[in-house]
Amino acid sequence: MASSTITPASLPPAGQTSNFVDPPYIGGKFVAVNCIFLPLAVIALGVRTWTRLFVVRSFRWDDYLMIIALLLSCVLTGVTLEMLNWGLGKHMWDVPLADFMAQFPKLNLIAAIIYCAATGFTKVSVLVFYLRIFPSRNFHIAVWTIVFIAAGYSIASILANIFSCNPIAKSWDLTITTGSCMNRPVFYFANAGLGIFTDFATVAVPIPWLRRLQMPARQKVAVGVILAMGCFVGIVSCIRLGSLYTLLKSTDLTWATTDALMWCTIELNLGIFGGCVTAIRPFVRRYFPRLLGLSSGGGYTSSQSRSRKHGHPLGSIPHSDRVNFTNQDNQYTTTLTTLRGAPDNGSEEHILASHPSGHAKDADGTTGIIRTVEFDVENSSTAPQRE
Template identity: 55%
Template structure:
């Protein structure tokens, strides 16, 4: 005689367990994984190729993003496997042998990898800020946020691992001795702290960006990065709502679906947003028509001058002209505005890999030698007076 299948949870009054064709909500979960995880992988591949093959200026932030996308790939594998062990089904429709140890163990591993991956993503983005903005006070603030984000992410990994005593009690319901922490409440606190660091990461550079005098396209690019970060913040709030619902539900296999879904979206969207700065130089190098520029690497210089009227309160400026390195010409006295007492401005901007009127593309991405000391920084152009006698 066959042994009756024991459900993982007691069904509500009037409901019978269905182990053959139960209600299932896993299709959208599989679709989200199939869309967002490949986007994150592609973004990181472009980032790595750009940093190590094009600009040759890879750093710790790139390695952290690689680690984050590896976490994402493994999480996708684990969570899709969880669909076969009860995820997106009601607990009373899931056999206890599927729920424990398989569902519980895979859920624990997914939570640990999520904490590690999202922490690596945030720290990678913050390290990128250190490349871009060299201001001492700002860098101190960024290091403080890095310390908080890294500390609570590492602590979260170990908190998940040792959430029960003995540890195996986390996935083996047959172990009656020992105790476990309230994991949904821990997830809620973790999500709240994550939202705080998300907003800190997005808002930290805004005072500096607001004060910069940048071309419109450059501002649009920086704004796009911050908007992507804002989207991650919004997703984090949605995840917090789903965790709140998980706290109030005893139907763990079904209520976990939305919480895991928003975790996956948040992690992959953060990876894509963090890799966004590498997209422009990549397309400029290989698909110049996409951005309306030209390909290749060359050195360009801009020359120009403006005239100061000694007895006037205005300044007359001439548009700077871009010249190829092969046609660089130093202005002579006869080419300056007429007037023995005129003081003229001579300015030169030199960049590597730039095309005409596109110097803004290097605000974020790194530079090739011999400009490695400037990589990722915003370059300040200094004008100086040149008096011709």
Template identity: 70%
Template sequence: MANSTITPAGQPPAGQTSNFVDPVYDGTRFLVVNCVFLPLAVMALAVRTWTRMMVVRSVSWDDLLNYGLGKHMWDVPLDHYTPRFLKLNVVAAIIYCAGTGFTKVSVLIFYLRIFPSRGFRLAVWTIIFIAIGYNVASVLANVFACSPIAGSWDITITDVTCMNRPVFYFANAGLGIFTDFATVLVPIPWLRRLQMPLRQKIAIGVMLAMGCFVGVVSCIRLFSLYILLKSTDLTWATTNALMWCTIELNLGIIGGCITAMRPFVRRYFPRLLGLSSSSGYNGYESGSRKYGHPLNSIPRDQPDFSNRSHQYSTRLRGGVDNESAEYILPEPRKSGGAEGITRTVEFNVQNT
């Protein structure tokens, strides 16, 4: 109900009065989305961190609603709207821009670790450059949106100049959608050439599908921004846009962490990858005799297959035993022995 001692943040439309006691509230769905997706993102990040630090032991670079949100502005006291709500709105925009940028760059750096092709790396570095550039610009634009800076949240400042927010929001969203779909599409031509088990293809398919879904969510968010910019009821209309921002950011975090989960699944849930529960992560037990050859030093003459088994070795780029990003280096052996960590590949030959 109205209270003459409280100034509302906005004037109610004709036929309605301000209600500061039990106003209409639309923030529940935003709270539900956060309660669902935030724990999922935190768990995914925790599994990724545990996998990097404890399983593969390889850590890499790729690794408040009561101030007006969800209520009509005429049901929000002015001192809640400014500076509290508007200041939190700026902070949330900064965190969102930085978070989406880090997520995309993390996935793209992961690509660099598993695909050695020069053309592919050039394409990925181009997307990284675009993602870093527009996300850094977005963070700075949110910080310095108004001059003076406090003009972004303090409406009592009269002499203030602000940027054209609609143009900025749509440009930011457009670049975000472009990098979302580019991140998903760029590895597809190279992935088609890889020979891998069906379960791994399914896992990669799930990761790319989630990336596509993030792009779709970005498109929905763009539409919600259009509605927000057309509305004068900021505290009410912001709820829908922030909800889609939350879904997009948390799905991006989950998708980025999936790329590092295979060693974790292999150790603790091997049956999901078609492995027996007795298969160890650090190696496979074998009673056969072993013969080792450094990479590119296998004798030119035909190996003697009269023995029961042979063992050949390969080296991992960078000397890191990281199952999620490994490929064979075509480098000759230097004098003094092979360098880096050696991975052994065993095969048995049955004489008939």
């Protein structure tokens, strides 16, 4: 219902009137999206943090970067939900001008800055994680190139938002009539294009090296799911680009911005979720090992043969002072030793150190149980014939 005492933020189109009582409203779906995707990102980062602190016991730079990204995502959610109180989700002609001018432009600018920073931290975190997986020098060069692009355009986007108008206050103070501003929707459009490029580049860069890895089928499926998640984030970015195109052509700022911010929220939180999935494999390996095709015991096991051949301590050269069970002069022995009970870590290797107690210690000092399998290596050409 229109009121002669309230000035709308913009004039209604022909054939419509302002409604300040019960106007059309799409803010409900925006709230629902935030209630779904932000908790998803929080849970994923919680599992990742648990994995790093209590399973792997190694907290790295990529973990800190992802925590910053999630904190920024939480702030973004708070800012955008506050925008609902100042016109977001309604048509401009259904929003009182006093409400719109009071906070909406300022909160919209803050949301844009936070989004650019959060996506930058998310992408750099994933790329830094890649650096610890593949030791190849060429791979590191490729990753650092993408890091430079992602971080560079994120910083540039933050600065462009801050200094988009001259004077700067013109960005949120609509009473300033002098000066000039950049075309913000066009800038958002270009920014989204760079974001899509880095999304798909982040997915594509490890593929040539992943093909060289030898891993069980279930692990290959898990890696495929991770890459698919990255592709899905890129697809969401493309959808967001479409919403920005609508914003570019629309003068109904409070209505068109709703979908654009909604897809920003989905993209950012899915990016955090996907970035955390790549780092929680040790968590799955310890608590849900069957998902990776591992035994439930968390270590290497072997069935004991009912009839064992004779064995003796490790030796890589002949030892004349040991019992020769096969009566041959060119007998060699070796010992396979594995560590049981050691904590999982991000690597597939355990570096064992000697310990006076006769047990072994892994790299973080935890004592495990040594299981030794001994066998003989004989020269078949000289071995005696057995009946």
